[in-house]
Amino acid sequence: MKTIQLNQGIGIPQLGLGVFQTRDGEETANAVRWALEAEYRHIDTARIYGNEAGVGQGIRASGVPREEIFLTTKLWNEDIRRGRAREAFAESLAALGTDYVDLYLIHWPVQGFEQAWNHMEELHKAGKIRAIGVSNFHSHHLDSLEKTARIQPAVNQIESHPYFNNQELIDECHRRGIAVQVWSPLGGTGGTLLKDPLLQELAQKYGRTPAQIVLRWDIQRNVIVLPKSTHRDRIFSNRDMFDFELSGEDMERIRGLQRNRRVGPDPDHFNF
Numbered sequence: 001m002k003t004i005q006l007n008q009g010i011g012i013p014q015l016g017l018g019v020f021q022t023r024d025g026e027e028t029a030n031a032v033r034w035a036l037e038a039e040y041r042h043i044d045t046a047r048i049y050g051n052e053a054g055v056g057q058g059i060r061a062s063g064v065p066r067e068e069i070f071l072t073t074k075l076w077n078e079d080i081r082r083g084r085a086r087e088a089f090a091e092s093l094a095a096l097g098t099d100y101v102d103l104y105l106i107h108w109p110v111q112g113f114e115q116a117w118n119h120m121e122e123l124h125k126a127g128k129i130r131a132i133g134v135s136n137f138h139s140h141h142l143d144s145l146e147k148t149a150r151i152q153p154a155v156n157q158i159e160s161h162p163y164f165n166n167q168e169l170i171d172e173c174h175r176r177g178i179a180v181q182v183w184s185p186l187g188g189t190g191g192t193l194l195k196d197p198l199l200q201e202l203a204q205k206y207g208r209t210p211a212q213i214v215l216r217w218d219i220q221r222n223v224i225v226l227p228k229s230t231h232r233d234r235i236f237s238n239r240d241m242f243d244f245e246l247s248g249e250d251m252e253r254i255r256g257l258q259r260n261r262r263v264g265p266d267p268d269h270f271n272f
Helices: 026-037 052-062 077-081 085-096 113-125 139-146 167-176 197-206 210-220 232-238 248-255
Strands: 003-005 011-013 042-044 070-075 101-106 129-135 155-159 179-183
Touching (some): 052 085, 101 155, 129 139, 139 167, 197 210, 210 232
Parallel strands (some): 129 155
């Protein structure tokens, strides 16, 4: 597994397992355990997913030492609005069954995120969080945070896939020294991205699956990718994209699939 060096001095594995909409308990625990068996070392959850306990269960069942795993969770909107960053973080630690997380993110740019960031900086300095970052931030949200932040975000986690590559924001984050994680890299649950004729053609050309083609495209864009699956065979298959390379021409062809079509909300227009 390749890693990307964060601006806060730690490395993050470039491939992680996402567990959005994975049911707490056995389903989440099994997915995490299988991912760790497949040599993933990065698990991404969030308080609002309601499955932090299952993530912790899967980590413990795997037998992989906690210090070998890069664990991310996120601060939910209502806790941001209510000024509960410290309390919410403590609740996440308890659910996960750990005494620290590797990365803690502001989940969405709701009112009060600047104050929440200050509290996260304190937790970072206390050693409870190894790196802090944001999720679903546009450039102007990053500008607002910069006015009061003492620590620059290590990561911005955003939607990106071939039908909505979000490349302009990715490039802007990289210019700022902020690493980018992408969610819904395979086009979201129930989507048709992987049936796209170009991806089918490239899968035949490289002897890979369409999912592996897309994930390899992300790796070559120098982003951190978080495919979600609850199926053991797909979890193992998704990791197998570090031993081939897409040509520059094929990278551009995939970029040409851009339709500016989100599968999730626009961070400037959401109601939760």
